[in-house]
Amino acid sequence: MPELPEVEAVTRKLQAAATGARIVSSGQYRPTSAAGIRKAAGRSVLGFERRGKNILAHLSGEAFLRVHLKMTGNFQVIPDIRLRPLTVRVWFGLEDGRGLVLDDPRALGRVSFHASSEREQVLDGLGIEPFDPAFTAGYLKSLAAASRKPIKPWLMDQSAVVGLGNIYAAEALFQARINPETPARDVAARKLTRLHAAIGEILQVAVKSAIIAYERPGGFTEGELFPVAVYDREGEPCFRCRTAIRRIPQAGRSTYFCPRCQSA
DNA sequence: TCGATCCTGTAG
DNA sequence: CTACAGGATCGA
Numbered sequence: 244m245p246e247l248p249e250v251e252a253v254t255r256k257l258q259a260a261a262t263g264a265r266i267v268s269s270g271q272y273r274p275t276s277a278a279g280i281r282k283a284a285g286r287s288v289l290g291f292e293r294r295g296k297n298i299l300a301h302l303s304g305e306a307f308l309r310v311h312l313k314m315t316g317n318f319q320v321i322p323d324i325r326l327r328p329l330t331v332r333v334w335f336g337l338e339d340g341r342g343l344v345l346d347d348p349r350a351l352g353r354v355s356f357h358a359s360s361e362r363e364q365v366l367d368g369l370g371i372e373p374f375d376p377a378f379t380a381g382y383l384k385s386l387a388a389a390s391r392k393p394i395k396p397w398l399m400d401q402s403a404v405v406g407l408g409n410i411y412a413a414e415a416l417f418q419a420r421i422n423p424e425t426p427a428r429d430v431a432a433r434k435l436t437r438l439h440a441a442i443g444e445i446l447q448v449a450v451k452s453a454i455i456a457y458e459r460p461g462g463f464t465e466g467e468l469f470p471v472a473v474y475d476r477e478g479e480p481c482f483r484c485r486t487a488i489r490r491i492p493q494a495g496r497s498t499y500f501c502p503r504c505q506s507a
Numbered sequence: 508t509c510g511a512t513c514c515t516g517t518a519g
Numbered sequence: 520c521t522a523c524a525g526g527a528t529c530g531a
Contacts, residue, residue, distance in 0.1 A: 244524075244525035244526090245525065245526090246525050246526090248525095249525075273514095296526075296527095311526080311527085312526085313513090313514095313526050313527070314514090314515095314524065314525070314526055314527095315514090315515080315516085315524085315525095316526095330515090347514095347515095348514085348515055348516065349513090349514045349515045349516075349524090350513085350514050350515070351513060351514060351515090351526070351527085352526095353527095392508080393508095396508090399526085399527095400527090401526095401527085408525050408526070409524090409525055409526085410525050411525080474525085494508080494509080495509080495510070495511090496524095496526090497523080497524090
């Protein structure tokens with residue numbers, strides 16, 4: 244269930260664990276999409292990169308693997324490729340016997356092989372990285388002005404700024420005191436300034452939390468380290484004003500917000 | 508911009 | 520049993 248912070252943690256862990264490894268085999272189990280992965284065999288892993296919620300594994304021979312974890316994926320190294328869990332959908336055997344695997348119970352994740360020259364096309368349509376110095380309040384405002392979409396699904400669609408999902412989008416809007424249903428172009432400039440700051444602060448804290456969570460032996464889903472203010476708190480009192488947090492459907496997802504603090 | 512879709516697991 | 524899950528895409 245990863246958003247940017249979790250994908251960042253996964254990527255850093257892989258960078259330490261699998262850089263320099265040589266891929267000798269590949270396979271898949273009831274995959275919905277694992278395109279061209281056989282071409283990874285015989286190549287070395289040069290390093291890992293995160294772009295939005297995508298993980299790119301750069302390989303020797305001018306190629307890369309693009310991995311998207313979707314809702315329940317985890318891309319990780321396991322000690323023995325032969326002992327992989329049944330939830331592993333796609334795997335790469337390494338020369339030393341370990342496995343680089345996409346462990347994904349819901350099987351919504353995706354893996355695809357590409358030539359390095361296809362990088363731009365593969366990542367086409369993704370907005371700016373939130374930690375890029377070019378991501379400024381002015382940048383956010385200029386893009387918001389062009390969209391009538393409600394601000395919360397707009398933040399989640401990856402077109403303006405990448406990495407926010409259902410939790411951190413809701414948290415950022417709470418911190419900036421913006422109603423999630425307000426069309427992006429109608430959000431006041433000063434609120435967008437606050438939103439820009441909130442996105443940076445929240446993701447920074449969340450990345451630190453995610454790295455700690457993923458370092459634990461059990462890995463993954465060890466409860467929530469990031470202190471959520473609204474997400475999954477329907478009916479509970481707002482930490483600012485004690486009003487009950489509401490849950491509404493938006494673009495097929497649940498949005499949580501404080502109707503009083505986030506009235507416009 | 509809504510709803511369905513891809514899947515499986517879990518909580519109520 | 521139904522509802523819903525930290526994602527994204529597709530067609531109407």
